[in-house]
Amino acid sequence: MTMVIxxxxxxxxxxxxxWIxxxxxxxxxLLRRFAWGPITSALSAREAGIKESLEQAERALSEAKEIQVENTRARREAGASAQRVLREARDGAERLRSVEIDKTKDKILHMQEMARQEIEREKDSALDSLRMEVADLAITAAEKILKESLDKGRQQKIVADFLGDLSKN
Amino acid sequence: MTPRKLHLLVLLALAMISAGPGRVGATVMSPWYQDEARAVEHEESGSLEAGQVSSEPGQEAGEHAPVEKLDPVHHGIDSNYLDFEPFGKLQLPRIFFVRRADGSMGLDMYRSTLIAMEDGYTPDMEEGAHGAYLDAEMVPPLNREVIIDFSITKHLVFAWISMLIMLLVFIGLANRYKRGIGRETEPKGILQNMMESLILFVRDEIARPNLGAKTDKYLPYLLTAFFFILTCNLLGLFPYSATATSNIMITGVLASFTFVLTQSGGTKEYWKHIFWPPGVPVMVKPILIPVEILGLFTRPFALAIRLFANMTAGHLVILSLIGLIFTFGDLFGSIGGYGVAPISVAFSLFIYLLELLVALIQAYVFTMLSALFIGMAVKEHQHEQVDPVSNH
Incomplete structure (x- = not known):
């Protein structure tokens, strides 16, 4: 039996x-031990890494989006509150000013009143003193006129009555 | 082992292969001398004179070297030499496992066919030898009987070259991955990117869909088969090389690996499907069982034949197209030969490019079908999903 080619x-x-x-x-x-093992494990490791990175990026993106939404809301809120503060401040100022104006008005009124009272008082006292002066003058005049006819008490009474009638009129 | 040392080792191995026959040992003889004479004669004759030689091979043999005819089939088949015509032929070692006259077994090892002939082996020029002793069957001396011929053949050499290329490329790549290139960073360089995409293709497109959870177990085999076939196929496209995958023995061995892996990993359900197919009437089972058993063997057989036939066919077509030049030269003189040459060359270039494609496709098909067959046997089937009736 020959098996020659x-x-x-x-x-x-x-x-x-x-042979084959x-x-x-x-x-x-040989390849399973020295090539396919290391290569496929490296590829799997890299794929896992890439998957991880992608998921991380995804997470980061969603986080960033959340933060952005948060930021937008916060900014809007801040704007609104600023508006409110401004309005409140304006209102407060307005109120303060009106209060101030009222106060000033009152003060002015008060001062006017005081002045009027003062004037009144001054006028009264002036009138009194004028009256006294007039009385004195009248007395002196009457005294001079009626030096002998009337004693001083009687004369005074007559003048006072007269002056009283005057002020009543 | 560092990559540099590995490279040196491979170079050494290549040098040993190329040193080949007749270089070492006491009887230093040139294995080339007869072939060179024949090559010169071949050159002078110009066209092939097939008829003369094949009609009377016995007479011509021995005395003066006959003209070699251009035989596409002969070119494609295995041989015990590397053909570097017109520079000569490199004879490969002959190893015979023999039974000697005294009944003992042993190995007869020779560096070349020529040296085997010196030791008493004679070429049998009668049978398909093309009149060349190198292509002839070796008849052992009378006191010995060859049991198995372990001679190194052309296809084996190219299978080894493919193996060396693969070891170099992939162990080199593995070291790159171990260093972190491709693991932590992106893959760098054409080779790594190219190989990685192929590896990922085998894993994601071939292994995963067919093997599911058992991908990791069978992936090394699928990768090895894919790249071995691919390397052999592509190597066969180089001038002076041979296609190891155009040898039925080699494709048969590859298919046997698939067969063994398929049957050894078979689940209980897989065997039940073969020996007691469910879902068919009992009367049909006796017909189906032999068919199923036959199917076990036809699938790997088809794998082997497909790869072998595809790789052989391409080379046959190219050589036939080139052969047209000489046929036309014979029929219509040199004008005919020159006239048909551009067409022949254009067509063979087309087939050559097609072979480049076929090299990839056949590697893919073999791996794909292997994965499919293994997957059919080892995958845990979910019948609830397959059969919707049982859900209700």
């Missing part, structure tokens, strides 16, 4: 089958 595409060759089986098995084992 000869022409023909389908000629069996047991030796080659043995050993070759392929060795190749498979």
């Amino acid at each position: 000869a022409a023909g595409l389908l000629e069996p060759n047991v030796g080659l089958i043995v 089986s050993i070759t392929f098995l060795a190749l498979l084992l």
